[in-house]
Amino acid sequence: MVTYSYKALTAEGVETKGVIQAQDEFSAVTQIRQKCPVITSLTPVEKENGKLQELLAIDIGSPRVKTRALALMCSQFSITLKSGMPIGRAIDMIARQTDDKKLRKILEEASEDVLGGSTLTSSLEKYDDAFPVTFIETIRAGEVSGTLDNSFAKMHKYYETSARNSEKIRSALTYPIFVVCVAVVVLIVIMVKVVPTLAEVFRSLGGELPVMTKIMISTANFFSEWWLVMFMVILALVIAWKIFVRTERGMELEAKMQLEMPVIGRINVLNGSAQFANTMSTMIGSGLTLNNAVSVTAKVLDNYLLQKDVEHMIGKIEEGKQLGECMKVCEYFPETLKDMCAVGEETGELDQTLEVIGDYFTNETERLVQQAITMLEPTLLVIMALFAGFLVISIYLPMFTMYNLF
Numbered sequence: 001m002v003t004y005s006y007k008a009l010t011a012e013g014v015e016t017k018g019v020i021q022a023q024d025e026f027s028a029v030t031q032i033r034q035k036c037p038v039i040t041s042l043t044p045v046e047k048e049n050g051k052l053q054e055l056l057a058i059d060i061g062s063p064r065v066k067t068r069a070l071a072l073m074c075s076q077f078s079i080t081l082k083s084g085m086p087i088g089r090a091i092d093m094i095a096r097q098t099d100d101k102k103l104r105k106i107l108e109e110a111s112e113d114v115l116g117g118s119t120l121t122s123s124l125e126k127y128d129d130a131f132p133v134t135f136i137e138t139i140r141a142g143e144v145s146g147t148l149d150n151s152f153a154k155m156h157k158y159y160e161t162s163a164r165n166s167e168k169i170r171s172a173l174t175y176p177i178f179v180v181c182v183a184v185v186v187l188i189v190i191m192v193k194v195v196p197t198l199a200e201v202f203r204s205l206g207g208e209l210p211v212m213t214k215i216m217i218s219t220a221n222f223f224s225e226w227w228l229v230m231f232m233v234i235l236a237l238v239i240a241w242k243i244f245v246r247t248e249r250g251m252e253l254e255a256k257m258q259l260e261m262p263v264i265g266r267i268n269v270l271n272g273s274a275q276f277a278n279t280m281s282t283m284i285g286s287g288l289t290l291n292n293a294v295s296v297t298a299k300v301l302d303n304y305l306l307q308k309d310v311e312h313m314i315g316k317i318e319e320g321k322q323l324g325e326c327m328k329v330c331e332y333f334p335e336t337l338k339d340m341c342a343v344g345e346e347t348g349e350l351d352q353t354l355e356v357i358g359d360y361f362t363n364e365t366e367r368l369v370q371q372a373i374t375m376l377e378p379t380l381l382v383i384m385a386l387f388a389g390f391l392v393i394s395i396y397l398p399m400f401t402m403y404n405l406f
Contacts, residue, residue, distance in 0.1 A: 008036035031115035071159035081149035145287035195220040216394040255304035277358030284351040
């Protein structure tokens with residue numbers, strides 16, 4: 001791609017200038033005339049300080065575009081395309097309106113590619129690390145079927161629901177996490193500062209200390225002497241676990257634990273079912289064939305065992321088997337999901353059936369998460385009360401006997 005600096009006149013006769021990237025001068029002229037009919041100057045830009053510019057252009061943080069920004073962008077695309085606006089002009093307009101700098105940069109470059117003759121899919125595929133696989137595949141299906149506006153409408157609902165659920169979970173977990181952090185900080189201060197001082201006072205007075213106080217002092221001494229070793233051991237275990245779960249056996253073990261743990265396992269099963277149903281509904285509704293929709297959905301699922309179950313269905317579907325029949329061999333998906341998929345195929349409304357069952361599993365996941373958090377808060381309070389009670393009694397018991405030592 002070559003960068004060109006240009007000056008041009010708009011349809012109203014207003015002079016404007018800017019910078020554009022294109023394969024050659026002909027492509028650059030074609031892109032500029034989409035906005036300005038009269039071009040007065042077009043000059044290639046010399047690249048100076050290339051390494052410095054590349055360094056300054058590096059994005060800090062995750063390359064993935066935020067789900068909330070994706071949902072808003074899909075809504076804007078759906079509205080503008082339904083109004084009849086050309087796709088190249090729509091991309092340029094949405095790029096200027098978005099607040100997400102990373103997304104704005106991608107859309108600006110995609111706008112130049114589309115105005116130069118590229119498809120929207122090919123222009124966005126270059127940024128596959130920024131977009132989910134469902135996003136690219138849905139756009140591809142929409143372009144092939146000629147229903148791109150409908151594809152964006154479906155993606156808006158999909159990503160809006162996903163973003164809203166994530167925000168609800170983060171909001172619900174904020175208070176318990178804050179309480180745990182405060183408790184840990186207070187416990188460290190007591191163990192490091194308060195307990196050693198009291199222990200020194202008790203030793204100077206002589207006498208026999210209560211058992212609880214001895215346990216507290218011994219615990220404080222152990223942590224003060226061995227904290228670095230404990231930190232290194234925990235760090236080594238975490239690193240070893242991270243390496244292990246990159247292997248096939250490790251991924252299977254981690255996925256199985258996620259699905260079979262008490263309370264959390266049920267939540268993960270329902271969440272995986274919601275992901276499957278919502279993604280399949282979006283893919284099929286956008287025009288993808290059933291085997292392609294299943295292939296994309298397998299890449300989206302968070303749990304490795306659920307991914308493998310869905311991947312095994314692809315070959316059977318290509319052989320001509322029904323989705324409901326293929327899902328019967330899946331070990332972890334609920335029977336409700338399997339039955340509803342079979343019903344949807346029989347009635348010829350699989351995408352709508354999946355959308356309904358996806359909403360059901362999403363609501364059930366939210367309910368169980370909220371229920372678990374509601375149970376977690378009093379549990380944390382009880383545990384903190386036990387720790388606080390142990391510390392208070394351990395400190396005050398020697399004080400009651402100190403008067404006998406004078």
